[in-house]
Amino acid sequence: MSNVIEARGLTKRYGRYTAVDNIDLEVPAGRIVGLIGPNGAGKTSALKAILGLTSFDGHLNVLGKDPSRDRASLMEEVCFIADVAVLPRWARVWQLIEFTEKVHPHFSREKCVRYLSTTKVTLDHKVKQLSKGMVAQLHLAIVMAIDVKLLVLDEPTLGLDILYRKQFYTNLLNDYFDEHRSILITTHQVEEVEHILSDLIFIKEGKIALDCTMEDVQERYVELMVAPERAEAARALNPLFERVLFGRHIFLYQNGNREQLKEFGELHTPNVADLFVATMSGGES
């Protein structure tokens, strides 16, 4: 499968501050990639470059196009939800649908109306009359009715309650995603996306701290829970990260010898959130 996004030496500077620092990135088709990093790590800057919303240095190719020059034609194949609640507040739902239909060659009005019929949003609503969760539903309904190769989501569920958040990702997986499409999600709410991701990219201070598939994560990383009296010995085996929970020590190992580690206590597959914390707090370097 060819790559949907290819970045080489992608760099974004704001004056003297470097938000994205010379990163290489590849997103293959048919994957759901999570781009995860703390606030200010450069996620949004990287996404803006990919979407042609900002200038950048380095080489960037999205679906064979240069986003900084070709945004309009790129947007026929790429869709994005940048943050919640960016739909124009003055617009009525039917106006947004009509506009999108006229402007976008791959938009299906029927699909959009069908998705909306499962929500409380009506065609005559003004966006400003809708709750934040309903705006997110509306935005997703429009975007899911557009047949594109790449969907980019930047903190799409920020500020929504848990019901809407779950629903959002369920709809995305069940009704939208297939092997011809790729989805790139940025978020710092790691827990809620970890079950749907196929690939994981951690970004830290403008650089890529981790780039692997979810299968790799399971193979590469292991978590060991040990009683305090054996902690010293476990610590000698070069863990990536250590934390204490209910008096038990939890160590995270990269490429650890599972046979050897089993001697000390229980082994688990670490969840993405723990891996994230370990990576961000110094970890590898």
Added chain:
Amino acid sequence: MNRLKALMMREYWENKGAFRTTPLVIGGIYVTVFLMGIITFGYFDNEFHTLKEAIQYLAANTDPGHRAMAVEMGLMFNSFLFTLVLAFVVFFYLLGSLYDDRKDRSILWWKSLPASDTLTLASKLLSAMFVVPLLFFVVYVATMLVVNLIGAIVVLALGQNPWTLFLGLANPLKPLGLLLASYLAMAIWALPLYGWLMFVSAVSPRIPLLFALVPPAVFAVLQIWIDFLRTFTLKTNLGGLIWNWFANSPLIISGGEHNNSIGAALGVPITDDFDHAVTIGNMLDRLFSKDMLMGLVVAAVFLAAALWLRHRASDS
């Protein structure tokens, strides 16, 4: 083409209040004031000359040629309020055109759709140049229709023939056509201003009105001051340039000098030798002048800058 149409439709939807409701309200005010005038006139019927007598007097003692001219002039003069408000609407529309969606961040939505920045800019400029003036013009014509219809009914009710009194005398197409032509000519004449407003709209971090007015004002004042110190004369400066631009504009409300009397006839063509009279000839004269050419260059620079800024703009 379809995309441009959709983008212009979107401008109309967003600005329905300014584009459609505003002229309707002015039209409503016109009709109301007209009705109030008739009622007031009728209310004092017992004490003064009656409305009936006045109309009889007009029908008997005035020259149909003069009445025709009065009707024609009226059809142009009455547009004054419409034109004034139209200018304000276009001004503030352009000032917000590339600013509002940056402020409320909906630019992230608009930019997620495959409509180019050039087309977006074009849709806004074309709306300001043609859509808004045309809407105001249509409502104005409708208002004049209603007012004349009411007038005709009143005249008829008072026993006179409205057709010979005023309706059938003048050719309304001439003044209305001239008004429409002046709106279209103004759309081109005003391009440097429109370019400036769109540029300011694209560049302002906040309060575009301030950025639109303060820099040229400061510049003009400094220029006048420095000029004055240096040469003790006041010949060319930005302020004078802007005044000349306005005085020469093909607008029916615009004034100008004629035999040293400023504002003569407010641009209405009483005589064709009046330099500022709004006639088709004078309009074409303006639009094919060296001044206009320079204005177009200025407009192109501002619009190119606005486009460049729009291309790079997102929500921050």
